Amino acid sequence: MPSQRRDPIIEFVGVPGAGKSTIARALREIYPGLLGPQVPRAPFRADARLLAAAAGLFLSLRPLAANDPNRFAKLIEAHYVYQHGLAAPLLLEQGLVQRLWSAVADRTRYSPERLAAFARLLAGAGPDVIIWVSVRPEVAAARIHARPRGNSRYERMDEAEIIRRLGPAAELYATLVSLYRQHSPAAILELSSDEPVAANVERAAQFLRRALPQLKSRA
Incomplete structure (x- = not known):
C-alpha cells in the first residue's frame, strides 16, 4: 500500500538496551524540527487486505497473550499515520517496524510466510x-537492569533470562530488516553499540544528510 505522505519518517529499530534513545536524542539536537519519539495517535481506517494479513499472522502466533489485540x-494505527503522514518529519523510536517486532517477539512459534x-x-x-x-545481548541486559523501570517486557527478568531471550529477538529484527530491504525503498543504516555514541551520532547525521537533504539542521 503506497504512501501518500510528503514529510519523511526516520525510524530507529533494535532490541531494548541497544541505545536507540540516546542516539535519537542527539539527532533531535542536530535536527530540531523532527517530531517523536512515538507515533502520534490518530483516528484511522484499516484496509481490508491489511486486516486480513494481520489476522492471519495473529492466528499463527503461539503462545497468544492478552494484550495481543x-x-x-x-x-495498524501506526501504518495509517505512516501512509498519510503529518505536517512535519518524524524521528521515531517506537515506529512501525518496532511495533511489528513487538507483536511477534518472544513466541515459540509463528508463520514466517504470514509474517512476510x-x-x-x-x-x-x-x-x-x-x-x-x-x-551484544550481555550489554543490552546490563543496560536494561541499570535503567529506571519503564515498560520493557524484559525489565522484571534476571540478566541470564534477558540474554537468553535477546538472541531470538535480534534474529527477528534481522528478518524484518531483510524484508524491508526487499520490499521497500527505505535507506537503511546499521550501527553497532560497540562503537562510541558520538561516532554513531556522527555516522547517523551524515547518513541523514545524504538520504534526506531536505531536513533542516541546527545552524
Missing part, C-alpha cells in the same frame, strides 16, 4: 530511513 491495533506477507503490505508505507542499532 492491542498490539496489532497500535500497529504482512510485512510486504506494511512496507509500501514504511519509513524513509531505518537506523538499526545492534547490541
Whole structure:
C-alpha cells in the first residue's frame, strides 16, 4: 500500500538496551524540527487486505497473550499515520517496524510466510530511513537492569533470562530488516553499540544528510 505522505519518517529499530534513545536524542539536537519519539495517535481506517494479513499472522502466533489485540491495533494505527503522514518529519523510536517486532517477539512459534506477507503490505508505507542499532545481548541486559523501570517486557527478568531471550529477538529484527530491504525503498543504516555514541551520532547525521537533504539542521 503506497504512501501518500510528503514529510519523511526516520525510524530507529533494535532490541531494548541497544541505545536507540540516546542516539535519537542527539539527532533531535542536530535536527530540531523532527517530531517523536512515538507515533502520534490518530483516528484511522484499516484496509481490508491489511486486516486480513494481520489476522492471519495473529492466528499463527503461539503462545497468544492478552494484550495481543492491542498490539496489532497500535500497529495498524501506526501504518495509517505512516501512509498519510503529518505536517512535519518524524524521528521515531517506537515506529512501525518496532511495533511489528513487538507483536511477534518472544513466541515459540509463528508463520514466517504470514509474517512476510504482512510485512510486504506494511512496507509500501514504511519509513524513509531505518537506523538499526545492534547490541551484544550481555550489554543490552546490563543496560536494561541499570535503567529506571519503564515498560520493557524484559525489565522484571534476571540478566541470564534477558540474554537468553535477546538472541531470538535480534534474529527477528534481522528478518524484518531483510524484508524491508526487499520490499521497500527505505535507506537503511546499521550501527553497532560497540562503537562510541558520538561516532554513531556522527555516522547517523551524515547518513541523514545524504538520504534526506531536505531536513533542516541546527545552524
